[in-house]
């Protein structure tokens with residue numbers, strides 16, 4: 001079992017390590033890596049990032065997860081060597097707007113965030129992993145309960161967006 005990054009390298013030839021971490025050896029693989037680099041480029045080059053993320057079955061939508069899985073590669077969005085792991089994106093700030101059908105934040109919630117929300121913790125972890133330290137959030141909740149019920153969080157969300165935009 002690999003317990004520390006340095007264990008991965010110990011006793012292996014460079015060829016073994018290259019195979020282990022997926023460096024291309026055929027034209028088809030090289031072309032797949034080109035696609036991955038092209039998809040990752042906007043994330044690498046951005047000064048800051050803004051995401052709008054709906055909650056799907058307590059987590060993030062599969063298409064966003066697939067994009068994250070494609071671009072979160074060693075030596076593209078993160079480094080991983082004897083010194084450990086580090087994010088490679090230039091941006092240091094991100095804002096995530098979370099939309100949720102039910103209520104996760106209020107005290108009376110039947111789906112409290114501690115047990116039911118894998119959306120925000122996952123986005124937070126991933127953003128930190130790729131190198132972003134300053135992460136803002138806006139939460140719009142109860143969107144499945146009708147426009148009268150979610151009016152409060154929509155209004156607060158818009159107000160917060162205007163405040164954050166001032167120095168984002």
Ligand SMILES: Cc1cc2nc3c(=O)[nH]c(=O)nc-3n(C[C@H](O)[C@H](O)[C@H](O)COP(=O)(O)O)c2cc1C
Nearest residue numbers: 053054055056057058059099100101102103143144
């Ligand atoms: C496939 C799917 C799964 C969903 N799962 C949840 C859920 O687990 N919890 C929840 O509160 N809302 C859930 N919703 C509702 C969405 O979070 C809600 O409609 C949200 O407002 C979506 O953002 P949008 O209005 O920008 O599309 C789900 C919606 C879809 C389409």
